[in-house]
Amino acid sequence: MKKRVAIVTGGIGGLGTEICRQLALAGRQVIASDLPARADRLDAFRTELADLGDAIRFEPADVSDYNSCADLITRVEAEHGSVDILVNAAGITRDTSLRKMSPQQWHELMRVNLDGVFNMCRNVVEGMSARSFGRIVNLSSVNGQTGQFGQTNYSAAKAGVHGFGMALARETARKGITVNTVSPGYCDTALVAAVPEDIRSQIIADIPVGRLGSPADIARAVRFLSSDDAGYITGANLPVNGGYFMSF
Numbered sequence: 001m002k003k004r005v006a007i008v009t010g011g012i013g014g015l016g017t018e019i020c021r022q023l024a025l026a027g028r029q030v031i032a033s034d035l036p037a038r039a040d041r042l043d044a045f046r047t048e049l050a051d052l053g054d055a056i057r058f059e060p061a062d063v064s065d066y067n068s069c070a071d072l073i074t075r076v077e078a079e080h081g082s083v084d085i086l087v088n089a090a091g092i093t094r095d096t097s098l099r100k101m102s103p104q105q106w107h108e109l110m111r112v113n114l115d116g117v118f119n120m121c122r123n124v125v126e127g128m129s130a131r132s133f134g135r136i137v138n139l140s141s142v143n144g145q146t147g148q149f150g151q152t153n154y155s156a157a158k159a160g161v162h163g164f165g166m167a168l169a170r171e172t173a174r175k176g177i178t179v180n181t182v183s184p185g186y187c188d189t190a191l192v193a194a195v196p197e198d199i200r201s202q203i204i205a206d207i208p209v210g211r212l213g214s215p216a217d218i219a220r221a222v223r224f225l226s227s228d229d230a231g232y233i234t235g236a237n238l239p240v241n242g243g244y245f246m247s248f
């Protein structure tokens with residue numbers, strides 16, 4: 001049987017890299033997609049995942065550009081066959097309070113974090129429907145559930161990602177496609193490492209589990225939701241936040 005083909009957008013990012021690793025370990029042919037990257041960044045990604053060989057390939061695309069996403073799917077399907085799994089992990093922040101936020105900071109973020117999810121899903125859903133199988137996992141954030149100071153744009157987009165996912169889950173459930181959201185809490189990635197030490201310590205003190213999430217914590221949740229076995233879970237949000245935010 002052909003290996004299932006998985007595309008991970010934001011695939012060379014802090015969480016994306018580990019998601020690629022986990023999906024490759026699960027036996028998938030993984031396509032890490034990201035903006036055309038600087039050579040040193042791509043080299044670091046390739047070195048980190050060198051042990052997995054050809055199970056992970058890189059294909060550039062800009063998720064904010066519909067045609068770029070359409071081209072990506074065409075290229076991947078020509079080389080590897082149909083896309084079975086899509087993980088939307090590309091994301092950016094443009095933090096500032098609303099009173100200071102420019103329309104550009106709002107729109108740039110929406111184009112990547114929300115339009116990007118539409119652009120990718122729109123280009124894979126028809127094929128998945130025709131083949132009666134698909135797994136879509138969208139990365140949201142605890143800050144989409146709680147709101148965060150300085151993140152009206154990010155919180156709106158991340159809440160939107162789950163609303164989008166629930167609607168798409170209903171539209172595709174009879175076609176063997178599941179659409180789920182993973183909402184990470186604060187993770188041990190470059191983004192959080194850049195937070196000043198005293199604020200980071202306070203964040204950790206507020207996490208019941210007592211530590212930041214690791215990329216592997218998030219990636220294992222994505223791996224499960226993208227597995228064939230997870231076919232009865234759709235339209236769900238899986239918080240992976242160490243108990244930082246609990247809800248029913």
Ligand SMILES: NC(=O)c1ccc[n+]([C@@H]2O[C@H](COP(=O)([O-])OP(=O)(O)OC[C@H]3O[C@@H](n4cnc5c(N)ncnc54)[C@H](O)[C@@H]3O)[C@@H](O)[C@H]2O)c1
Nearest residue numbers: 010013014015016035062063089090091139141184187189
């Ligand atoms: N790290 C955390 O603590 C955390 C917490 C909650 C949610 N998240 C979410 O998880 C996802 C991954 O986060 P991360 O920590 O790996 O971030 P990251 O910045 O390390 O990686 C994001 C990747 O997205 C890529 N990207 C940006 N714009 C793009 C575009 N237009 N087209 C294609 N790729 C683009 C970047 O190049 C980068 O490699 C994001 O959606 C983020 O919002 C992260």
